[in-house]
Amino acid sequence: IYINATIETMPEAYRTLGQLLDRQEAAEACAVFVEKTLQMAAENRAKLPERDRKSVLFGTGSTGLACNAEGSVQSAVLPMVGAENAVKTDEISNRGGGTTIDMEQAYVCDPDVIILAAGGPYDTLEASEWNALRAVQNGAYYEIPNLPYDWMAAPPSVNQVLGVWWLGNLLYPELYDYDMVCVAQAFYKTFWHYDLSETEAQQMLARSTLKTGGSQ
Secondary structure (H helix, E strand, O other): OOOOOOOOOHHHHHHHHHHHHOOHHHHHHHHHHHHHHHHHHHHHHHHOOHHHOOEEEEEEOOOOOEEOOOOOHHHOHHHHHOOEEOOOOOOOOOOOOOEEOOHHHHHHHOOOEEEEOOOOOHHHHHHOOOOOOHHHHOOOEEEOOOOOOOOOOOOOOOHHHHHHHHHHHHHOOOOOOOOHHHHHHHHHHHHHOOOOOHHHHHHHOOOOOOOOOOOO
16 A cells, blocks of 8 residues: 655545554544644744745755755755755755765855754864854754654654654744644654653753854
8 A cells, every 4th residue: 555645645644544554543643733733834934024034954964964955855844834945956865865065065055054963063063164154153053853763854754743843943933932842742642652751852852952152
């Protein structure tokens, strides 16, 4: 059985699975959560003036230069929350590390915000060749929570639903105004059937806050 399950079609995918597996109640809870997410993102995106949309470099790999460029499946959350993908290319890769750029290209796009997959150069940006980028100077760089999966793209599946809440709250807290710990707990309970503790959620979000002295 093949079920199309992009983030936009996920509610129907869950309902189909619920019928096939005779788990309609659990599937409906997941479908409703996704629909709520999509509606929230659409409403907030509509409120966001073009001039206030932040450009984001979404880096993966040990160097952070393997980027999920505009149009890639992995970067779908960015436009959904009203952000602009800083990396644009004619050759979009949806495999592995995405589209690899060099530091010169990173400086050309000079993003407002940098988000990095776990295992990347988060700890060394300020002491490396990244340090003159605006995002680094402003402390606007973050590591994506990644348990049990990366919240943004690895794999590009239901975890992207949580990524909408995380990235929206990170970039535009005045619009995406809620307690991210509570949202994470609700998501883990609904989708993973796991009671995420407040401490566990805070630990996962520890690298998702503005650095001391930075300004967005």
